[in-house]
Amino acid sequence: MATKLPESPKVGMVSLGCPKNLVDSERILxxxxxxxxxxxxxxxxxxxxxxxxxxxxxxxxxxxxxAIGEAISENGRVIVTGCMGKEAxxxxxxxxxxxxxxxxxxxxxxxGAVHTAAPMPPSAYLNLVPDSGLKLTPRHYSYLKISExxxxxxxxxxxxxxxxxxxxxRPDAILREAEKLVAAGTKELLVISxxxxxxxxxxxxxxxxxxxxxxxxxxxxxxxxxGKIAPWxxxxxxxxxxxxxxxxxxxxxxxxxxxxxxxxxxxxxxVLKAMKRPANEAKVLERLKNWREICPDIAIRSTFVVxxxxxxxDDFEYLMDWLEEAQLDRVGAFRFEPVEGAAANDLPGAVPExxxxxxxxxxxxxxxxxxxxxLQARIGxxxxxxxxxxxxxxxxxxxSSADAPEIDGQVLLRDAxxxxxxxxxxxxxxxxxxxxxxxxxxxx
Numbered sequence: 001m002a003t004k005l006p007e008s009p010k011v012g013m014v015s016l017g018c019p020k021n022l023v024d025s026e027r028i029l030x031x032x033x034x035x036x037x038x039x040x041x042x043x044x045x046x047x048x049x050x051x052x053x054x055x056x057x058x059x060x061x062x063x064x065x066x067a068i069g070e071a072i073s074e075n076g077r078v079i080v081t082g083c084m085g086k087e088a089x090x091x092x093x094x095x096x097x098x099x100x101x102x103x104x105x106x107x108x109x110x111x112g113a114v115h116t117a118a119p120m121p122p123s124a125y126l127n128l129v130p131d132s133g134l135k136l137t138p139r140h141y142s143y144l145k146i147s148e149x150x151x152x153x154x155x156x157x158x159x160x161x162x163x164x165x166x167x168x169x170r171p172d173a174i175l176r177e178a179e180k181l182v183a184a185g186t187k188e189l190l191v192i193s194x195x196x197x198x199x200x201x202x203x204x205x206x207x208x209x210x211x212x213x214x215x216x217x218x219x220x221x222x223x224x225x226x227g228k229i230a231p232w233x234x235x236x237x238x239x240x241x242x243x244x245x246x247x248x249x250x251x252x253x254x255x256x257x258x259x260x261x262x263x264x265x266x267x268x269x270x271v272l273k274a275m276k277r278p279a280n281e282a283k284v285l286e287r288l289k290n291w292r293e294i295c296p297d298i299a300i301r302s303t304f305v306v307x308x309x310x311x312x313x314d315d316f317e318y319l320m321d322w323l324e325e326a327q328l329d330r331v332g333a334f335r336f337e338p339v340e341g342a343a344a345n346d347l348p349g350a351v352p353e354x355x356x357x358x359x360x361x362x363x364x365x366x367x368x369x370x371x372x373x374x375l376q377a378r379i380g381x382x383x384x385x386x387x388x389x390x391x392x393x394x395x396x397x398x399x400s401s402a403d404a405p406e407i408d409g410q411v412l413l414r415d416a417x418x419x420x421x422x423x424x425x426x427x428x429x430x431x432x433x434x435x436x437x438x439x440x441x442x443x444x
Contacts, residue, residue, distance in 0.1 A: 051079070141232075144177065144189045171208050218243075274344075306319075
């Protein structure tokens with residue numbers, strides 16, 4: 001008579017915050033899956049639920065607390081991890097039934113807490129996982145984290161206190177992970193960290209062998225090697241250090257996507273000084289011009305903070321004029337929000353909420369007009385597009401090299417029923433609006 005093996009426990013996951021948190025969630029689930037745990041897509045089927053929290057802004061903290069509360073209400077057996085792990089006392093005071101609380105990228109502690117809360121039966125099979133690990137993104141694109149932490153001390157940010165100073169991964173380990181991801185179907189690697197430009201400054205004198213050659217732990221060298229592995233490589237969170245200029249020729253050569261995600265945050269010298277960020281906005285404009293001369297198709301995305309303490313109307317108008325001259329392709333904005341523990345909270349000159357809202361609306365209107373004009377100029381061109389989704393009506397959604405998933409625009413296609421998710425195809429652009437392009441695949 002056959003012996004029936006007991007089922008292994010099931011783990012649910014709620015992952016909040018940025019792509020860096022998403023990568024942490026993937027690593028945690030990969031380890032748990034390799035330990036034999038099953039994954040649950042709902043609260044009811046889970047023996048324990050993990051909530052990977054975000055603590056960057058107070059609104060993000062509140063969202064995390066709401067998620068913890070919902071998980072406790074729906075399941076009752078909850079482990080908290082992520083950025084809010086630093087505030088364990090507050091979480092326990094509000095949710096005394098939480099089983100365990102760990103901090104950001106404390107993978108072993110999280111996995112250990114799961115083993116304690118939902119032990120594996122001694123006779124359960126261990127379920128093997130793919131070499132690329134488990135993913136929370138579609139098969140055709142993957143986030144590739146190259147470092148943890150940050151050496152900056154921006155007045156509005158508490159990331160260093162949550163995740164510590166910069167710790168770079170070995171370049172050979174990153175490249176090995178990239179190869180595994182591509183072998184498993186990844187077409188687009190999205191390189192992420194808190195400060196991608198600073199990659200390797202802590203291990204710069206520790207080159208590693210890769211494919212018989214030394215690879216220096218430096219942003220440019222890493223980008224070049226990644227470009228040999230994946231069809232598309234996209235760089236996020238790039239501070240405009242001087243050596244970023246060395247990456248632009250790689251974009252012109254086609255090794256790296258012509259796309260840079262640079263968190264400028266503001267343009268006014270007064271505001272940048274208060275933010276404790278470099279104030280060289282004039283030089284940045286000159287560099288943008290030079291980059292576009294080298295690589296005409298380069299797309300620049302950035303984010304800005306409006307209503308920072310002390311921001312005057314003159315400061316804001318300077319930012320608006322700077323944006324008009326910079327002609328950035330993709331822009332996001334945030335109204336300043338105090339975060340517990342941030343130095344900016346103690347600065348004088350708080351901007352009224354109504355003024356923040358008015359400035360935010362003006363900035364978004366200005367940048368939408370810039371985006372619309374730049375996209376109109378693409379009508380009639382033929383672009384490479386990666387397909388994210390194909391619908392049953394013959395349409396498809398995709399992205400050009402200027403569009404990162406979730407945060408930028410889309411390319412909306414007709415007559416695309418023959419395409420599949422992950423295809424990279426040539427598309428003729430027929431129309432555009434403020435944020436998206438519309439086109440048709442070129443007949444093969």
